[in-house]
Amino acid sequence: MTLKSSGREHLEVVNCSDPRVLITVEKFNLWLFKSVVFLHYQTPVNGSKQDEFDVSWTFGNKKEKSRIRVNSSRSGRNNPKIAPLVQDNEINETSPRLGSETNFRNRKYLYYSRGGDYCKGMNQYTCEFLRGLGEAMYLNRTFVMDLSMYLAGSYNPDGKDQEGTDFRFYFDFEHLKEAASIAEEGELLRDWKKWNRSRKKKDPVKKVVAHKMTPMQPRKVKSTIIWRQFGGQEPENYWHRMCEGRAAKYIQRPWHAVWKSKRLMNVVTDISGRMDWDFGTCGS
Incomplete structure (x- = not known):
C-alpha cells in the first residue's frame, strides 16, 4: 500500500483508522531522528480538532539501552495528504459507532x-x-x-x-x-x-x-x-x-x-479470471 502526496495541502479531516497515518509518522521520524531507534508505536487517536491526531511511541538511543516514551500531537496541516482507502460500495468497512x-x-x-x-x-x-x-x-x-x-x-x-x-x-x-x-x-x-x-x-x-x-x-x-x-x-x-x-x-x-x-477475494477472482482455464491442473 503506497502513500500518495500532493504537496503542502490543507487536510480538513484526519482518519486515524487509516494505517497510512501511522506509516507517515514512522517514515517522518526515521528521516528526522537519525540517532534514534524506535521500538514501538501506539495506534493514532483523534486529537482535539478534526485536522489533528495524537500518537505515542517508545524509543531509545541506538548506542544505549534506555527507553523513553513520548506522546506527540500532530496536525494534518502541511503534511503529505493521505490517500483514502479504495472504496467498494458493496462492502461496508466502516467501524461501529459507539454513539453518545x-x-x-x-x-x-x-x-x-x-x-x-x-x-x-x-x-x-x-x-x-x-x-x-x-x-x-x-x-x-x-x-x-x-x-x-x-x-x-x-x-x-x-x-x-x-x-x-x-x-x-x-x-x-x-x-x-x-x-x-x-x-x-x-x-x-x-x-x-x-x-x-x-x-x-x-x-x-x-x-x-x-x-x-x-x-x-x-x-x-x-x-x-x-x-x-x-x-x-x-x-x-x-x-x-x-x-x-x-x-x-x-x-x-x-x-x-x-x-x-x-476485497481480497475480489482480487483473487480478478487474477484468476485473467489466467487460462487450466491454470490449476498438474503437469506430467
Missing part, C-alpha cells in the same frame, strides 16, 4: 493491549485474535479491536516485515461486525477520554496484567473497561495464555466470525 456518551458508559468492553503475537505470522495472529474475541463473547463484552496489523515478511515479495497494514483487507470486517460486538480502538480511546474530561468521577477501568486473572474471574467485574496489558516477555505476553488449562473449557475460538475479506 451515555451509550458508551452503558456498554462493557474488553481491551487487549498488543502482545508478542502481534509480530507473528497470519495463522498465529488469527488464532490469538479469536482467543481474545472468544473471551469477550464469554464475558458478554464488546471486544476492542486494533485494526492495524503487522504483516510478516514471509508474505511480502521483498521479504520485509510491514507494520500498519489494515485488518479489513484480509478479513471480512462487515461479517465480523454482524457476528460479534466489536469497537475500534481509536474510537473507544477518544470516547473514553471525552467521558473522563467531562466528569468529575472517572470512568471505571479494571487493569489486569496479562493472564494473571483467568477469563472466568472477570464475570462479576462491573468496570466499564477490562484492560488486559501484555507488556512482558515472550511467550508470557501471548494472548492465547488467557485460555490455557481449565479456561479452555469455557473460552472457544469463534471461527464463524472470521471470513476472508471480500
